Amino acid sequence: MQEVLKIFKIGGGIIDDPGQLQQFLGELAKLDNKIMLVHGGGKGASQMLQELGIEPKMVQGRRITDAATLDIVTMFYAGKTNKQVVAGLQAYGVNALGLSGADGNVIRASKRPVREIDYGFVGDLDEQSINTELLQSLLGAGLTPVFCAITHDGQGQLLNTNADTIASSLARALAPFHQVELHFCFEKDGVLADVQDENSVIPQITPDEYQALKAQGVIAAGMVPKLDNAFAALEAGVERVVIENALKINEPVKTILCRS
Amino acid sequence: MQEVLKIFKIGGGIIDDPGQLQQFLGELAKLDNKIMLVHGGGKGASQMLQELGIEPKMVQGRRITDAATLDIVTMFYAGKTNKQVVAGLQAYGVNALGLSGADGNVIRASKRPVREIDYGFVGDLDEQSINTELLQSLLGAGLTPVFCAITHDGQGQLLNTNADTIASSLARALAPFHQVELHFCFEKDGVLADVQDENSVIPQITPDEYQALKAQGVIAAGMVPKLDNAFAALEAGVERVVIENALKINEPVKTILCRS
Numbered sequence: 041m042q043e044v045l046k047i048f049k050i051g052g053g054i055i056d057d058p059g060q061l062q063q064f065l066g067e068l069a070k071l072d073n074k075i076m077l078v079h080g081g082g083k084g085a086s087q088m089l090q091e092l093g094i095e096p097k098m099v100q101g102r103r104i105t106d107a108a109t110l111d112i113v114t115m116f117y118a119g120k121t122n123k124q125v126v127a128g129l130q131a132y133g134v135n136a137l138g139l140s141g142a143d144g145n146v147i148r149a150s151k152r153p154v155r156e157i158d159y160g161f162v163g164d165l166d167e168q169s170i171n172t173e174l175l176q177s178l179l180g181a182g183l184t185p186v187f188c189a190i191t192h193d194g195q196g197q198l199l200n201t202n203a204d205t206i207a208s209s210l211a212r213a214l215a216p217f218h219q220v221e222l223h224f225c226f227e228k229d230g231v232l233a234d235v236q237d238e239n240s241v242i243p244q245i246t247p248d249e250y251q252a253l254k255a256q257g258v259i260a261a262g263m264v265p266k267l268d269n270a271f272a273a274l275e276a277g278v279e280r281v282v283i284e285n286a287l288k289i290n291e292p293v294k295t296i297l298c299r300s
Numbered sequence: 301m302q303e304v305l306k307i308f309k310i311g312g313g314i315i316d317d318p319g320q321l322q323q324f325l326g327e328l329a330k331l332d333n334k335i336m337l338v339h340g341g342g343k344g345a346s347q348m349l350q351e352l353g354i355e356p357k358m359v360q361g362r363r364i365t366d367a368a369t370l371d372i373v374t375m376f377y378a379g380k381t382n383k384q385v386v387a388g389l390q391a392y393g394v395n396a397l398g399l400s401g402a403d404g405n406v407i408r409a410s411k412r413p414v415r416e417i418d419y420g421f422v423g424d425l426d427e428q429s430i431n432t433e434l435l436q437s438l439l440g441a442g443l444t445p446v447f448c449a450i451t452h453d454g455q456g457q458l459l460n461t462n463a464d465t466i467a468s469s470l471a472r473a474l475a476p477f478h479q480v481e482l483h484f485c486f487e488k489d490g491v492l493a494d495v496q497d498e499n500s501v502i503p504q505i506t507p508d509e510y511q512a513l514k515a516q517g518v519i520a521a522g523m524v525p526k527l528d529n530a531f532a533a534l535e536a537g538v539e540r541v542v543i544e545n546a547l548k549i550n551e552p553v554k555t556i557l558c559r560s
Contacts, residue, residue: 126452142383
């Protein structure tokens with residue numbers, strides 16, 4: 041029986057609220073499983089770009105990471121947010137270790153190729169990106185890796201990388217060694233059957249049910265790429281994917297995506 | 301025979317010059333010893349504070365780290381500088397891992413007590429600050445720890461800490477396990493017998509010679525606390541302290557401080 045490894049992803053909403061972040065870290069510290077945490081960015085970096093007069097570069101509605109933007113997001117994600125999360129977990133007795141992809145070469149990415157859009161310094165991951173050997177040894181040493189959404193290309197270039205992608209790539213890469221649970225935490229209690237009703241959390245969704253819910257339009261818009269990604273992770277060997285409220289990870293209400 | 305561990309400290313001058321930083325990292329990559337690197341801040345953080353309209357707080361000529369300043373220096377030191385150095389070393393094939401003191405609880409500090417001056421969020425180190433067990437295991441895994449000048453208090457508070465102090469505390473704490481060499485790198489080739497003459501590098505200084513050079517006024521001002529600190533490290537078991545040019549670490553010209 042392999043050991044359970046829970047990989048949590050938290051997004052901007054919770055990072056922007058110090059009280060909620062603290063509460064989440066306290067709940068995380070109650071778990072006695074092996075844990076990894078991936079955090080997104082929050083609004084701080086955008087605010088700082090604005091204060092410094094660096095205009096957000098958009099092409100066809102997509103945000104471009106130019107050199108000045110990369111500098112600021114690296115400072116925010118790998119500096120401020122990552123170190124606050126790590127210090128916060130340490131205060132709860134969790135031996136957290138902050139990582140960008142460059143640290144220990146733990147996530148190596150490729151700069152996204154320029155096609156219709158040049159996204160700038162954005163990194164994409166592939167099957168070889170994750171250094172599972174180092175992660176296994178860090179987990180074995182009792183450490184809790186905390187990832188920010190910055191990777192590198194192995195040639196000295198840092199790259200901005202989607203935090204959801206990092207979380208699911210970690211889950212897939214570590215699935216051969218652990219019973220991996222991938223937890224996407226956000227502001228709602230799970231996937232809602234009725235967007236207007238916060239109490240309509242769907243407790244469990246199989247791939248077939250997911251196709252039906254998409255066809256009915258119950259699951260739409262922003263949730264679709266997230267859930268497509270989640271079901272792909274299940275197919276690739278991840279044990280379960282959980283969609284839940286960041287402040288209620290130790291409560292029973294949540295959506296569990298399962299293989300069948 | 302214990303293995304040699306070389307701990308390098310680089311300061312602001314080299315960090316502010318990307319070309320020189322690159323050159324230094326290339327020279328560092330040529331060494332086949334176990335290595336650690338501690339980096340200071342550079343002018344970037346001060347410039348950003350200014351651009352954001354955060355006035356430097358000074359009391360009796362000493363800089364105060366208030367909450368806003370701590371945020372910016374954490375972003376700069378732990379985010380931008382640390383990750384650029386780590387990614388740069390990775391490009392040279394060195395498996396660098398960036399660390400603040402909070403990461404893996406590797407350096408725990410105490411907030412400096414308020415006496416005549418309240419320095420704000422500044423951390424002081426003591427004999428128990430360094431987590432030698434984790435460092436030994438990282439070195440054993442073939443990693444090269446890269447430290448920024450940010451520590452934590454174990455209760456969730458990050459603290460700004462002098463990089464020279466971090467370097468010598470690491471050296472002293474690891475002296476029981478390795479033959480530790482502590483390398484302070486800066487813009488000059490070593491300690492100069494004549495400040496006007498760049499070629500007057502003193503190749504070796506014993507504690508007795510140091511007292512004489514201080515009495516003669518050859519070594520004065522900013523060098524005194526650095527060298528006092530260095531000789532204290534030697535007394536505490538560090539094998540040698542080297543004062544050298546960051547761009548010439550693989551050349552013979554340097555000042556070696558030795559126990560006798």
